[in-house]
Amino acid sequence: MKPAQFDYVAPASVPEAVAVLAEHGPESRVLAGGQSLLIELRYRTTRPALVVDVNRIPGLSQVTVEDGSVRVGALVRHAQLERARFDDPLAELFRQVAPYVGHPPIRARGTFAGSLAWAHPASEWCALAMALDAGIEVKGPAGPRTVPAASWFRGAFETACLPEELVTGVRLPRPPAGAVAAFAEHRRTHSGFALAAALVMLRLAAGRVEWVRIGLANAADVPLRAVGAERLLTGERPEPELFAAAGARAAAEADPPGEPHAPAAYLRHALSTLVRRCLARAVHHAGLP
Ligand SMILES: Cc1cc2nc3c(=O)[nH]c(=O)nc-3n(C[C@H](O)[C@H](O)[C@H](O)COP(=O)(O)OP(=O)(O)OC[C@H]3O[C@@H](n4cnc5c(N)ncnc54)[C@H](O)[C@@H]3O)c2cc1C
Known part of the structure; x- marks a missing residue:
């Protein structure tokens, strides 16, 4: 089908874009x-009457590493994050997650x-934003928030x-130095959306889990942070039995939207397995067996 008729405008700056959005x-x-x-x-x-193309606005395509946070500009493409090379554990997480977002032309x-x-x-980036307490920066006629x-x-x-309002960027608090990342996804086809996905960032200290974040995609109608599973892990020795218990806890926190070929119980099982795998992988990266 062809789109219904719409007008098109390509503002050259954020204030110009906000003015157009405020008017329409x-x-x-x-x-x-x-x-x-x-x-x-x-x-x-x-069927919008007006499409506001923001691609010509300069200054929105940068990933900026600051003292306490990493800022992703509104026009940073998935492919840029696939190649992220800045010096922060977040770069490793971006590189692991990005290849699962669609396929190369989508990511470009x-x-x-x-x-x-x-x-x-089922968006992987939404799960990441939720797990890491991202702040979404928007600008509207009433100013930025x-x-x-x-x-x-x-x-x-x-x-x-x-x-x-226009989203101008997303600010992600930097994880503690030495944190490691792991991501795992289950999907039907290579370029399809996730049936279930999990990401973990954690830091170990003195052989115990000192800091951990767990994000889940397609686990509810919104992305989830598995806070109960994080609590279960914090302060404990990273052992396979604990990973399995944390996976089960994360799955219990989820309310996945069942589909005819993937009922909710199946998706819960997948989430539990993915969280367990991510924890094992992250701890392995951190240097423990
Ligand atoms: C075949 C295929 C497979 C895909 N697989 C995946 C996948 O596995 N995982 C995944 O997460 N996504 C997947 N996607 C979606 C893809 O990642 C999109 O790029 C993404 O969801 C939207 O980003 P966009 O820049 O293309 O936004 P657009 O398509 O341009 O916009 C999407 C919506 O967001 C709004 N919007 C966009 N930018 C702004 C802004 N700065 N301020 C305010 N509103 C804004 C738009 O108005 C629109 O409503 C897939 C898409 C396709 C076609």
Whole structure:
């Protein structure tokens, strides 16, 4: 199907984009990488009167490493994160996760911030943002504000972003030095969305889990941070039995959307297994058997 007719504008700056969005509100839609929006336009599941293409705005394509955080600009593509080389444990997590987002042409155009704005429950980046307490930076006519990931995701494809606001970047607190990362995903086809995915970042000290974060994708209608499983692990010796118990706890915290060929019980089992595997892998990277 072809998209319904719409007007198109390509503002040259953030203030210009915000002014256009303020004028047209819910009648307008931001176009970033277009890897989700163009499909919606073609299927006519969304019919904006105006598409606001932000790709010509300079200064939004950088990953910036600051003292306490890493900032991902609104036009940073998935492929940039696949090649992340900055000196922080987050770079390792980006490199592990990015190859699972669609396939190379999707990753060449699609953006990290666009994924958070679209809020697909199976999005790997949304799970990462949730696990690491990202702050989503938006600008609207009322000025800038930063929304914590925990209040950003309101439901499947629903966020706290107002129609007149533009996401300008995402700020991720830097994990403690020496933290290690692991990611695992179960999906039907190589370029399909996750049936279940888990990511772990942890740091060991004196042979025990000192700090840990666990994120889950397609585990509910919003991305999840498995706080109960994190509590179970913190302060404990990293042993296979503990990994299995933490996997089971994480799965119990999830409420996965069952499908005819992948019922909820199957998805829970997959989440439990993926968390267990990630923990074992992360601890192995950290240098313990
Ligand atoms: C075949 C295929 C496979 C895919 N597989 C995966 C996968 O495995 N995992 C995954 O997570 N995703 C997957 N995707 C989606 C892909 O990652 C998209 O790139 C991503 O979801 C959206 O990013 P985008 O930059 O393309 O956003 P767009 O498509 O341009 O926009 C998506 C939505 O977000 C809004 N938006 C975008 N940027 C902003 C902004 N700066 N401010 C305000 N609103 C904004 C738009 O208005 C629109 O509503 C897949 C897509 C396809 C076509």
